[in-house]
Amino acid sequence: MSAREGRDRHDPVRAMPARRDLDDVLRRALHAAADPIEPAGDGLTRIMHRLSTPSAIRQATLLVTDCADLARLITIWLEPAFTGATRLRWRHDAGYRRELPHQPAWPPMRRAGPWLRPALAVVGAAAIVVLAVVVLGPVRQIVTRTSLNTGPGTGAPAHAGAHSTSGSHGQSPTASLTRTSPTRPGTTSAKAGRTSHRPGTTPTSSPAVTPSVSPAASPSQSPGVTPTPSKTHKPHPSKSKTPPGHNS
Amino acid sequence: MNRPLADAALAPISVQWDADRALTAMYGDHYQCLVGLALLLVQDLTTAEDVVQDSFVAMHTAWRRQRDGDEALAYLRRSVVNRSRSAPRHRAVIEPNPSPPGPAVPGAGLGALPSPEQATVAGALRSLPARQREALVLRYYDDLPEAQVAAAMGVSQGAVRRHLARATAALQMVVEMDQ
DSSP states (O other): OOHHHHHHHHOHHHHHHHHHHHHHHHHHHHHHHHTTOOOOTTHHHHHHHHHHSOHHHHHHHHHHHHHHHHHHHHHHHHHHHHHHHHHHHHHHHHHHHHHOTTSOOOOTTTTSOTTHHHHHHHHHHHHHHHHHHHHHHHHHHHHHHHHHHHSSSTTHHHHHHHHHHHHOSSSOHHHHHHHHGGGOHHHHHHHHHHHHHOTTOOTTTHHHHHHHSOTTTHHHHGGGTTTOTTOOOOOOGGGGGSOGGGOO | OOOOTTTSOOOOOOTTOOHHHHHHHHHHHHHHHHHHHHHHHHSOHHHHHHHHHHHHHHHHHTGGGOOSHHHHHHHHHHHHHHHHHHHHHHHHHHOSSOOOOOOOOTTSGGGOOSSHHHHHHHHHHHHSOHHHHHHHIIIIISOOOHHHHHHHHTSOHHHHHHHHHHHHHHHHHHHHHHO
């Protein structure tokens, strides 16, 4: 219970208009702040550009960037430890040389300087990062492909949309999708098999719907085409098949 | 073009839509409002635009999971709120010592407000905790009911009520002190 609500209870007659005033002031202030803004006009172009970049490349770039940042952070974190270890080592070496004055000098490798070990550590870290990128990139790609191919939704629209946006910005979805449909023959034939059994699907609507919507969505959306010319999207029992955790 | 999200009438969603057309239509209807929402949350127009564009990309990718335009809009709004929450964290990592913000550009952001009272409210809004600010912006800028505010923030309606009550109490105090 807040102080504000407490005040409202004590003096509701006075508090309600005050509350309404505050609401109005808030609304006006927020709209006055945000409404005059003019976003850059190339927003859609930038979105389409981001979409046209293949996701594997995008993810690989992100992975490389993240790994580079991580390597830099690790180097920064471990720098004091390296410095301390190097100092200890040099102290130990100096004591050792004092105890054994006739001992020959250390080989050149050991006298290379205090920078050698941090440098080696950095090189090692970089090698690990490169190895991780080389190994994890294809593995991740394979996993993504497997999940896309095996799942009922198969992610076809996002993939098809991503590629169709690159070159055919103003084209109709039918044109862009007829181009993409041969790339997934198994999926398309399965969908075609399903749609051909549906009695209400007209030949004009199914080519546009079938490639664009994933196989999981096509049975739920196609029946809505023919009987409802008003194009409103009706709920359908088969929508309960949608994975429950679809919220971001 | 410049209308609150709740008031923007969604065009009838055809089943023949694919992700591209949906994205284009939703961009035309809601892009500016979403940028306004993000701007109020992150206080920076460039970041706000990036956040909204990323949200549109995410919506496009997840289009097969959206049932209709309403759901896609809710997805977009939730995505904008989430990304606006993480954008300052990301900015703090890549830019540990940010340069102080420049002078307010007229007509952009919370720096240019017509009345002193609104400027006071805007200043107080900036000082609110992030969750309270999100609740306030979604409630009073987008004119969303509490249930949709809760859905966009990913919290319960009770939590939204709590955030709103605390935020309005803080703002009320600031306004009264200013008067």
